[in-house]
Amino acid sequence: MLTAKTLAKAAGACAAVAVAATFGGFGSAAAQSGDFNALPVDPNLLTDSLAYSAAPFIINPNGQQGVEATYTHREGGTRSITTSILLYPNEQAAIASLSAAADQVAMPRKTAAAVGANGNLVSGMTLNGTQSTSVLTFNQGNVATTIEFDGPANDPAPEDFVIDLGKKQDTAILDWQGV
Amino acid sequence: MHRLTMAVAVAALLTGPILTAPTAGAGTVPDTTYTQPSVPAVPKVIALDCQGTTGNMGCGPGWFWRDGWRGWACYPC
Numbered sequence: 418m419l420t421a422k423t424l425a426k427a428a429g430a431c432a433a434v435a436v437a438a439t440f441g442g443f444g445s446a447a448a449q450s451g452d453f454n455a456l457p458v459d460p461n462l463l464t465d466s467l468a469y470s471a472a473p474f475i476i477n478p479n480g481q482q483g484v485e486a487t488y489t490h491r492e493g494g495t496r497s498i499t500t501s502i503l504l505y506p507n508e509q510a511a512i513a514s515l516s517a518a519a520d521q522v523a524m525p526r527k528t529a530a531a532v533g534a535n536g537n538l539v540s541g542m543t544l545n546g547t548q549s550t551s552v553l554t555f556n557q558g559n560v561a562t563t564i565e566f567d568g569p570a571n572d573p574a575p576e577d578f579v580i581d582l583g584k585k586q587d588t589a590i591l592d593w594q595g596v
Numbered sequence: 597m598h599r600l601t602m603a604v605a606v607a608a609l610l611t612g613p614i615l616t617a618p619t620a621g622a623g624t625v626p627d628t629t630y631t632q633p634s635v636p637a638v639p640k641v642i643a644l645d646c647q648g649t650t651g652n653m654g655c656g657p658g659w660f661w662r663d664g665w666r667g668w669a670c671y672p673c
Contacts, residue, residue, distance in 0.1 A: 461667075468667030492663045568665065578665050 453484035456593055457500045458586045460488050463578065467491070469498065478503075483560075496568040500586065503561050511561035515554040518563045522550055532583035533557050533590075540573060549573035553583045557590045 453476055460469050469488035478485040483503035490496035505511040512535055519525060519539035523546065530536035533555030540551040551566040551574045564583055566574035653661040655670035664671045 464665075464667030465669065466667070468663070490663075490665075496665060566665075572664065574665050 453502070456484055456502055456589060457486035458582065458589050460498050460582055462585060463581050490568075496566070496572075496574075498582070499563075499565045499567075501563045501565075502586075502590065505559045505561060508556065508558050511556045511559050514561045515556060515563065518554045519552045522552055530555065530580060530583065532580060533562065533587040536583070538576065538579060540576075542570065543567065546570075551576075551579050553579050555583065555587060557587060557594065557596075560590055560594070562586060562590065 454474060457474065459471065461467065469490055472487045472489065475485040477483065478501065481503050483501070485499065485501045488498045488500075503511075503514065505514060515535065515537075519527070519537075521544055522539050522541040523544050525539045525541040527537060527539045530538040530553060532553065534557060536553070536555040538551060538553050540549075542548065543550050547570060549568050549570050549572065553562075553564045553566075555562055562583075564579070564586060566579060568574055653670065655661050659670040659672055661668065662671055
């Protein structure tokens with residue numbers, strides 16, 4: 418039989434759980450909003466402001482929580498940038514998801530990138546050998562980010578441009594996480 | 597007469613080294629060897645922009661103006 422003392426104990430326990438969850442129980446995901454539209458960084462921030470046009474964002478691509486944005490260069494569509502920002506239940510799952518991100522790069526050259534956590538840049542050619550491709554991957558907690566730069570075979574994306582965009586994207590994710 | 601002889605002798609002593617100096621080494625073979633300066637195999641090219649000028653839009657040598665990854669900007673040749 419429930420007594421006033423038992424109810425008081427239960428209420429106290431609930432309060433303790435709520436406090437614990439608020440101050441670290443659910444990790445960084447607790448501060449993340451569900452609106453992904455403002456999350457991808459427009460590469461035009463790094464250009465003359467008119468070079469790229471964005472396709473409609475894909476929210477929750479392939480059923481995975483997050484957003485995918487593709488930006489195409491005005492010069493005949495020979496260059497494109499695809500940003501994929503996906504949320505996972507925890508950081509380990511986010512890191513694991515990035516390991517296969519560069520599987521589509523032929524003749525890969527892998528270097529560490531000073532972007533976010535576990536930043537890596539893999540540059541090479543597309544598997545059919547017709548285009549250059551550079552894939553930047555990093556995570557921030559449970560958020561895994563992949564930015565792919567596809568362009569002419571003789572004009573790969575400059576590394577400084579790739580890193581600049583990656584850093585801006587990393588900052589946007591941190592802001593979104595409320596860090 | 598004696599004085600004249602002495603004057604000629606003194607004059608000959610003084611001017612002898614000067615007059616004979618250019619021909620003193622005429623009979624010797626120079627021991628220095630002359631080395632022809634090496635000629636570069638490939639003509640040296642000073643990099644200007646890709647059109648051979650100092651660059652459109654003030655890009656400067658080695659750069660040119662085109663619509664690339666950063667949009668319209670100076671890119672290396």
